[in-house]
Amino acid sequence: MQSEGSDAILPVARPPHLGTPPNLPLDMAVTKRPLLLTPGPVTIPEEVRQATARPLLYHRGPEFKHVVRRVRDGLKYLYQTREEVIVLASSGTGAMEGAVVNLCSRGDRVLVVRGGKFGERWEKIARAYGLDVVPLDVPWGEAVDPERVRRALAEQGPFRAVLLQASETSTGVAHPVREVADLTRRTDTLCVVDGITAVGVFPIPFDEWGIDCLVTGSQKALMLPPGLAFAGLSARAWQAAARADLPRFYFDFARERDCLAQDTTAWTPAISLIEGLDLVLERIREEGLDALFRRHRLAATAMRAGVRALGLSLFTGSPSDALTAIEIPDPPGASAVVKRFRDAHGMTIAGGQDQLKGRIIRLSHMGDVDRYHVVRAMTALESVMDELGFRPADGAGVAAVVASYARGATE
Amino acid sequence: MQSEGSDAILPVARPPHLGTPPNLPLDMAVTKRPLLLTPGPVTIPEEVRQATARPLLYHRGPEFKHVVRRVRDGLKYLYQTREEVIVLASSGTGAMEGAVVNLCSRGDRVLVVRGGKFGERWEKIARAYGLDVVPLDVPWGEAVDPERVRRALAEQGPFRAVLLQASETSTGVAHPVREVADLTRRTDTLCVVDGITAVGVFPIPFDEWGIDCLVTGSQKALMLPPGLAFAGLSARAWQAAARADLPRFYFDFARERDCLAQDTTAWTPAISLIEGLDLVLERIREEGLDALFRRHRLAATAMRAGVRALGLSLFTGSPSDALTAIEIPDPPGASAVVKRFRDAHGMTIAGGQDQLKGRIIRLSHMGDVDRYHVVRAMTALESVMDELGFRPADGAGVAAVVASYARGATE
Numbered sequence: 001m002q003s004e005g006s007d008a009i010l011p012v013a014r015p016p017h018l019g020t021p022p023n024l025p026l027d028m029a030v031t032k033r034p035l036l037l038t039p040g041p042v043t044i045p046e047e048v049r050q051a052t053a054r055p056l057l058y059h060r061g062p063e064f065k066h067v068v069r070r071v072r073d074g075l076k077y078l079y080q081t082r083e084e085v086i087v088l089a090s091s092g093t094g095a096m097e098g099a100v101v102n103l104c105s106r107g108d109r110v111l112v113v114r115g116g117k118f119g120e121r122w123e124k125i126a127r128a129y130g131l132d133v134v135p136l137d138v139p140w141g142e143a144v145d146p147e148r149v150r151r152a153l154a155e156q157g158p159f160r161a162v163l164l165q166a167s168e169t170s171t172g173v174a175h176p177v178r179e180v181a182d183l184t185r186r187t188d189t190l191c192v193v194d195g196i197t198a199v200g201v202f203p204i205p206f207d208e209w210g211i212d213c214l215v216t217g218s219q220k221a222l223m224l225p226p227g228l229a230f231a232g233l234s235a236r237a238w239q240a241a242a243r244a245d246l247p248r249f250y251f252d253f254a255r256e257r258d259c260l261a262q263d264t265t266a267w268t269p270a271i272s273l274i275e276g277l278d279l280v281l282e283r284i285r286e287e288g289l290d291a292l293f294r295r296h297r298l299a300a301t302a303m304r305a306g307v308r309a310l311g312l313s314l315f316t317g318s319p320s321d322a323l324t325a326i327e328i329p330d331p332p333g334a335s336a337v338v339k340r341f342r343d344a345h346g347m348t349i350a351g352g353q354d355q356l357k358g359r360i361i362r363l364s365h366m367g368d369v370d371r372y373h374v375v376r377a378m379t380a381l382e383s384v385m386d387e388l389g390f391r392p393a394d395g396a397g398v399a400a401v402v403a404s405y406a407r408g409a410t411e
Numbered sequence: 412m413q414s415e416g417s418d419a420i421l422p423v424a425r426p427p428h429l430g431t432p433p434n435l436p437l438d439m440a441v442t443k444r445p446l447l448l449t450p451g452p453v454t455i456p457e458e459v460r461q462a463t464a465r466p467l468l469y470h471r472g473p474e475f476k477h478v479v480r481r482v483r484d485g486l487k488y489l490y491q492t493r494e495e496v497i498v499l500a501s502s503g504t505g506a507m508e509g510a511v512v513n514l515c516s517r518g519d520r521v522l523v524v525r526g527g528k529f530g531e532r533w534e535k536i537a538r539a540y541g542l543d544v545v546p547l548d549v550p551w552g553e554a555v556d557p558e559r560v561r562r563a564l565a566e567q568g569p570f571r572a573v574l575l576q577a578s579e580t581s582t583g584v585a586h587p588v589r590e591v592a593d594l595t596r597r598t599d600t601l602c603v604v605d606g607i608t609a610v611g612v613f614p615i616p617f618d619e620w621g622i623d624c625l626v627t628g629s630q631k632a633l634m635l636p637p638g639l640a641f642a643g644l645s646a647r648a649w650q651a652a653a654r655a656d657l658p659r660f661y662f663d664f665a666r667e668r669d670c671l672a673q674d675t676t677a678w679t680p681a682i683s684l685i686e687g688l689d690l691v692l693e694r695i696r697e698e699g700l701d702a703l704f705r706r707h708r709l710a711a712t713a714m715r716a717g718v719r720a721l722g723l724s725l726f727t728g729s730p731s732d733a734l735t736a737i738e739i740p741d742p743p744g745a746s747a748v749v750k751r752f753r754d755a756h757g758m759t760i761a762g763g764q765d766q767l768k769g770r771i772i773r774l775s776h777m778g779d780v781d782r783y784h785v786v787r788a789m790t791a792l793e794s795v796m797d798e799l800g801f802r803p804a805d806g807a808g809v810a811a812v813v814a815s816y817a818r819g820a821t822e
Contacts, residue, residue, distance in 0.1 A: 033465070033466045033468065033474075034468075034469065034472070034474070036466075036467060036469055038469050038471075040679065041467045041469070041470070041679070041682060043466070043467070044466070044467055049464040049465070049466070049683075050464055052463060052464060052636075052683065053460040053461055053463055053464035054444070054460070055444045055447075055454070055455070055460070056447060056452045056454070056455055056630075056636060057444065057445075058445065058447055058449050058452070058759040059452070059637070060449075060761075061445070061753070061759055063444075063445070089500070089501055089502050089505070089637065089638050090500055090501050090505070090661065091500050091661075091678040091679040091680070091681075092678075092679070093660075093661055093678045093679075094500070094501070094661045094678070097660050097661045124660065125660050128658050128659065128660040129658045129660075130658065217679070219467075219679065219682075225463075225467060225681065225682055225683035225684075226470070226500065226679045226680065226681055226682055226683075227500050227638045227681030227682075227683070227684060246658075247539050247540045247541065247657075247658065248539065249504075249508050249535065249536050249539040249540075250501065250502075250504055250505045250508045250662075251661075267502040267503075267504045267505070268451065268452070268502040268503070268504075268628070268630065268637045269502070269637065270502075270636065270637055270638035270681070270684075271452060271630075271636055271637055271638075272460075272463065272636035272637075272638070272683075272684075273636075273638060273681075273683075342472070348469040348472055350471075
């Protein structure tokens with residue numbers, strides 16, 4: 001399933017800037033679009049892209065019902081749940097809003113773990129619907145201490161829900177979802193988790209951990225184009241949804257669940273993306289969740305080993321296996337690194353957002369990744385840091401990556 | 412740009428039911444998926460499908476900004492407006508909800524033209540947000556009389572908005588948008604139009620007619636997969652949006668407008684579909700709106716001529732050029748016709764919805780359509796009606812289609 005954006009540009013007339021990145025060194029191929037090392041979207045495997053390009057099925061016809069049937073099963077496998085996982089035509093933010101409007105009522109108090117841009121997004125959504133938000137501030141780059149959650153639940157409640165990220169994409173931090181769910185499951189508070197860069201990367205067994213709502217998106221570990229979002233709800237979350245009075249229509253989860261039970265969707269689904277999803281979920285089942293999580297863990301471990309070998313600092317001590325956030329000294333500064341990756345190496349990486357702008361870079365290792373993905377990214381990082389005068393490229397980074405893989409190191 | 416789903420199935424492992432429709436006659440090719448004659452999704456041209464399958468661009472990178480820039484211009488051309496047309500990752504229903512929540516405040520009174528399933532959808536959305544809905548009931552199959560709208564506005568107002576369809580997909584009716592906008596533009600009432608099967612089919616010059624909000628979707632005349640929706644707002648609609656207090660986050664139009672001004676989107680966009688959109692809008696500009704509308708008018712006129720020549724009745728005297736709704740006597744009944752189209756001819760058509768279930772069939776002529784599309788559809792219709800014992804196939808239907816095109820008939 002390896003594919004690294006290596007397809008020549010199709011012969012559709014395009015302005016020249018859409019083809020070859022400018023200023024590529026002479027030793028690099030020039031028929032490529034910039035390779036994505038961004039923490040979403042990630043590179044889409046060739047066969048998945050082609051699956052999304054097939055002649056459309058009619059979404060109310062019998063063939064598509066078979067697709068939906070398989071997708072339902074595949075999503076339950078991925079989520080490790082017996083509950084229905086609903087499928088939305090939206091970005092992940094739509095599913096986050098859906099979680100709030102389906103589970104909460106006017107004036108409900110919610111606890112928001114606010115340790116990055118996406119924690120802040122939970123807060124903004126909740127405030128847009130007039131909820132009583134209690135923020136639990138965590139320095140960007142740190143994971144929330146479950147003890148602080150416990151105290152907040154005990155002292156500032158009652159809360160309808162705790163809203164947090166499993167993987168905070170803006171900082172590369174993994175929050176302790178299991179420990180938080182251990183607290184909420186013994187109370188009436190729902191544990192609502194943004195798993196957008198977590199589901200399919202590392203274990204979040206939905207039923208076993210007692211999570212109440214877990215949302216994700218298509219363009220991360222599911223290695224699809226953006227445009228699909230997902231939400232799994234626990235039995236008690238479905239009960240809460242039946243009582244919740246916030247207004248909703250397009251993101252009405254119960255309506256979607258009832259339609260899914262008949263292998264269809266409430267509104268016209270993103271048919272082409274769901275065809276790709278069908279294939280991806282089949283591949284994930286073939287690989288198996290244990291192997292899938294181990295593959296991501298190997299990649300993340302190797303990436304971190306390479307970064308350390310280059311003398312760079314990891315931004316967080318509680319890293320998500322989805323991406324690696326790296327502190328970049330100034331000079332050269334993170335923005336110059338991002339620019340050099342793209343202009344001289346034909347790869348797109350992400351910088352920092354908001355307060356981290358200019359301070360960090362973020363490299364993804366989600367989806368269709370293996371040692372060659374990590375070696376490639378590390379080769380570029382080492383070359384860029386040399387070209388920008390930080391440190392001569394001597395292969396220390398890639399050596400550490402290869403050695404980490406050879407040891408099967410998973411920290 | 413002709414493509415009729417004629418691509419062989421890609422060699423991805425699929426259950427046999429996903430390939431060839433069962434029971435195809437021996438004279439028909441068997442490598443095809445069912446051809447879509449449904450009023451959305453429509454058949455996607457090959458080059459558009461391939462454009463959606465290209466390696467992804469990063470949505471925050473400079474190449475994608477160029478794509479968004481072109482798409483903005485193309486949408487303004489399509490809408491015939493100088494205002495921004497926002498792009499959402501959702502189905503058309505999401506844009507309808509967006510229109511309501513961005514333009515209305517709690518308790519606002521709205522007039523809903525209720526003459527089909529999608530008129531009822533306006534009502535359901537408005538009620539979900541607690542609006543004071545005054546329905547204006549129109550028998551399914553009839554267009555609203557503007558005089559009734561005038562009286563309702565005068566006697567039952569004040570109304571924040573009139574909500575109607577330009578083309579009511581469930582009945583095949585075109586409502587008199589121009590006349591309704593002529594009424595509203597002289598008042599404080601906003602004219603909010605569902606143009607999902609209208610934009611790109613027949614003229615709805617947004618600025619000239621004084622429409623306030625016009626929504627559409629990707630899988631109709633824009634001949635893309637579903638997953639994108641659009642909304643244009645007039646200057647006074649943007650003012651209303653600044654005052655409207657219904658809660659919104661994912662569908663916050665003002666936020667999207669501000670992002671578009673910088674050639675980006677608020678949330679992760681459906682990148683692959685937008686690449687297809689870029690190509691489609693380029694093709695529409697090449698063809699020109701006059702030619703585009705005339706091509707649809709020719710197809711609709713020819714389809715109606717063929718239906719009459721077969722001795723069948725059109726369901727409505729106020730037809731939309733997007734689709735033709737045909738009354739089917741019982742026997743054979745509309746459901747048998749739909750089934751026979753698919754099982755014996757490899758084509759998917761739509762039956763009636765709700766109160767029209769079993770009474771009508773609906774054939775689309777939106778998007779990538781020409782005389783060969785209409786001849787093909789009519790050949791199938793004539794054959795099916797013969798096979799089901801209604802009338803011997805003698806070529807009267809296709810003859811009428813060919814003659815209609817030869818005369819350049821546009822009624």
